[in-house]
Amino acid sequence: MSTEKGRAIITTESLCRYYGKGETEVRALDNISVSVEAGEFTAIIGPSGSGKTTLLHLIGGLDNPTKGSVHLSGVNIANMSGSQLSDFRRDHIGFIFQAYNLIPVLSAEENIEYIMLLQGINAKKRKEKVEEMLVKVGLENLGGRRPAELSGGQQQRVAIARAMASQPDIILADEPTANLDSKTGVSLLELMRELNQEQNMTFVFSTHDMKIMERATRLIHIEDGKIVKDERK
Amino acid sequence: MLLFKLAFRNIFRQKRRSLLTVLSMAGGYILCALSFSTTEGSYKNLINLFTLDHTGHIQIHKENYLRRPKIYTNIKDIESISQMLDRRPDIVSHTLRVYAPVLAYSDLGNTPAKLIGIDVDREQTLSRLKEKIKSGSYLSVNMHNSDYSTALIGRGIAETLNLTIGGELVLISQGADGSVANDIFIVQGIVGNKNSKDKSNIFIPLEAAQSFLSMQGRVHEIAIQVDSPDSARKVSISLQEALPELTVSPWQVVEETFYKSMQSDKEGNRVGLLIVVFIIFIGVLNTVLMSVLERTREFGVLKAIGSRPSKIAQLIMLETSLLATISSGIGFVISVPIIAWFTYVGIELEKPIDVGGFMFSHMTGELSTYVLGTPIMIIIGFSFLVSIYPGIKAASIAPTEAMRSH
Numbered sequence A: 001m002s003t004e005k006g007r008a009i010i011t012t013e014s015l016c017r018y019y020g021k022g023e024t025e026v027r028a029l030d031n032i033s034v035s036v037e038a039g040e041f042t043a044i045i046g047p048s049g050s051g052k053t054t055l056l057h058l059i060g061g062l063d064n065p066t067k068g069s070v071h072l073s074g075v076n077i078a079n080m081s082g083s084q085l086s087d088f089r090r091d092h093i094g095f096i097f098q099a100y101n102l103i104p105v106l107s108a109e110e111n112i113e114y115i116m117l118l119q120g121i122n123a124k125k126r127k128e129k130v131e132e133m134l135v136k137v138g139l140e141n142l143g144g145r146r147p148a149e150l151s152g153g154q155q156q157r158v159a160i161a162r163a164m165a166s167q168p169d170i171i172l173a174d175e176p177t178a179n180l181d182s183k184t185g186v187s188l189l190e191l192m193r194e195l196n197q198e199q200n201m202t203f204v205f206s207t208h209d210m211k212i213m214e215r216a217t218r219l220i221h222i223e224d225g226k227i228v229k230d231e232r233k
Numbered sequence B: 001m002l003l004f005k006l007a008f009r010n011i012f013r014q015k016r017r018s019l020l021t022v023l024s025m026a027g028g029y030i031l032c033a034l035s036f037s038t039t040e041g042s043y044k045n046l047i048n049l050f051t052l053d054h055t056g057h058i059q060i061h062k063e064n065y066l067r068r069p070k071i072y073t074n075i076k077d078i079e080s081i082s083q084m085l086d087r088r089p090d091i092v093s094h095t096l097r098v099y100a101p102v103l104a105y106s107d108l109g110n111t112p113a114k115l116i117g118i119d120v121d122r123e124q125t126l127s128r129l130k131e132k133i134k135s136g137s138y139l140s141v142n143m144h145n146s147d148y149s150t151a152l153i154g155r156g157i158a159e160t161l162n163l164t165i166g167g168e169l170v171l172i173s174q175g176a177d178g179s180v181a182n183d184i185f186i187v188q189g190i191v192g193n194k195n196s197k198d199k200s201n202i203f204i205p206l207e208a209a210q211s212f213l214s215m216q217g218r219v220h221e222i223a224i225q226v227d228s229p230d231s232a233r234k235v236s237i238s239l240q241e242a243l244p245e246l247t248v249s250p251w252q253v254v255e256e257t258f259y260k261s262m263q264s265d266k267e268g269n270r271v272g273l274l275i276v277v278f279i280i281f282i283g284v285l286n287t288v289l290m291s292v293l294e295r296t297r298e299f300g301v302l303k304a305i306g307s308r309p310s311k312i313a314q315l316i317m318l319e320t321s322l323l324a325t326i327s328s329g330i331g332f333v334i335s336v337p338i339i340a341w342f343t344y345v346g347i348e349l350e351k352p353i354d355v356g357g358f359m360f361s362h363m364t365g366e367l368s369t370y371v372l373g374t375p376i377m378i379i380i381g382f383s384f385l386v387s388i389y390p391g392i393k394a395a396s397i398a399p400t401e402a403m404r405s406h
């Protein structure tokens, strides 16, 4: 899958996700049609409950839409079976969550290595990549530590390293800085932006934080499950 | 490899819980192993007591003598059969016997009895007849100095006919040629007690019995001892091939009632054991489910970043199997010395147990691959079974739900 700049890598068409039925129906996402180009650094913003998490989950194939479709690099992910989708996520999407991203029994290095192990990459290449990623996220000497022995910011750096180590096309991050103090949050975002520019990887992340959204190249505003504003800088 | 690393570290995460699970499964192992050891050991004792009292491990007869014993249903060519049996390495010993119903007389009265002609030398190698003599002595091939043949009589006959050692006993029966057989015998020894199986038996030397019943060169029964009761079936199959005109029966057939009651007793033991193991594994199931539930988020992350659902299920099953393997190892290490002691030393019972006329005073176990290996299969098999449901449950965790549960 190529990540040529300017080409639509994520396309959603009339994407809807409703929870419940009848009286209690919640339209978490209502008719979202949006397209993200390769290499973009996009923030999804909006008030709490507006549907940011739901949108990221649908794009990442973690959840199924009520209506509409998601195409990733032209492939409709709705047509995939359970393990096909697992393999697709493994090879093409990197996830960073708000917290508790890491496997507690694995060291930072092993967490970063995990997806590459699933991919069947050989030990030498894995080791090289882990070293490289640890340097990139500034944790050269902390690779042997377990998540419980790292600070929140350091844990999120490991999560970024893990998400990027397998060279996915898209990285989806749901409020990656929400559990961090604002200084740590900003430096984490700067790291993401650097990696985005350096590797030309597509980033889509959600946030509440003004300081964070300032750094995005594109802002998609959603409210009540609808896109209300879409601005590129 | 990765899965092993994860599984191994996960079981060390909740040390106390894993320890409890391991202890309960190891307990299950020990329980199974000890129970198998005692049942196998005491049945082996019992089978040997039973078979080597008189029956032997295998018997050879003519036609259906076992079910319809007739004096005419007898075996010829005993010379050559006997030589063949002596040559076979899988046969420890054998002996020849003649049977007939007789009427026994003394000065005081008469009583029906069972006459058994025995090969005086060979009988000692197979049955415990000699050890059961309570007074007097064992038969000798040489005639008594009065020209009469000697006899061993059961305690019941001795009491009814008021006979003591040296007393004269008259036997009347029908010979194989239809003639009336009668002769005088001198009591040489008294066998067993009033309740034993031999109470109305009369043993005389084989040659004396053959001439008494006019069936020279023939016998009714050949009893065989092999190295262990377990090999009786195998050896009897090959003997049957060698002796197509005769009927070869292992002890399981000769003593069918005893064998069947033993089997059903074992079955009962197994059911009891199964219930205990079942209860243990309900506990294990509960623990495994709990550990899955606690890690919902973690499995959600693992799935989100691209682990296939089947990998997650495998992880859970591997964790449980690892615990089961450790448990079996611990159970094994604890069981071996206990069972070895029980097998080679055993327990001396204060009061001997009377099992169908056999006095059972020394209880021992058995140390074998069956006794130690079957519990491993039970523990690992059950742990596999109880990990299926938690495994499926973990595999079907929706990553979105897992991610939202803060």
Ligand SMILES: Nc1ncnc2c1ncn2[C@@H]1O[C@H](COP(=O)(O)OP(=O)(O)OP(=O)(O)O)[C@@H](O)[C@H]1O
Pocket (backbone or CB within 6 Å): A019, A020, A026, A027, A028, A046, A047, A048, A049, A050, A051, A052, A053, A054, A055
């Ligand atoms: N499993 C669910 N069942 C019912 N309603 C749900 C479920 N998940 C989300 N919702 C609803 O869907 C809407 C969108 O939720 P979502 O989590 O996407 O919002 P969000 O923009 O990520 O909010 P926040 O900023 O608080 O994280 C909300 O109204 C929420 O209550």
Ligand SMILES: [Mg+2]
Pocket (backbone or CB within 6 Å): A052, A053, A054, A174
């Ligand atoms: Mg959210």
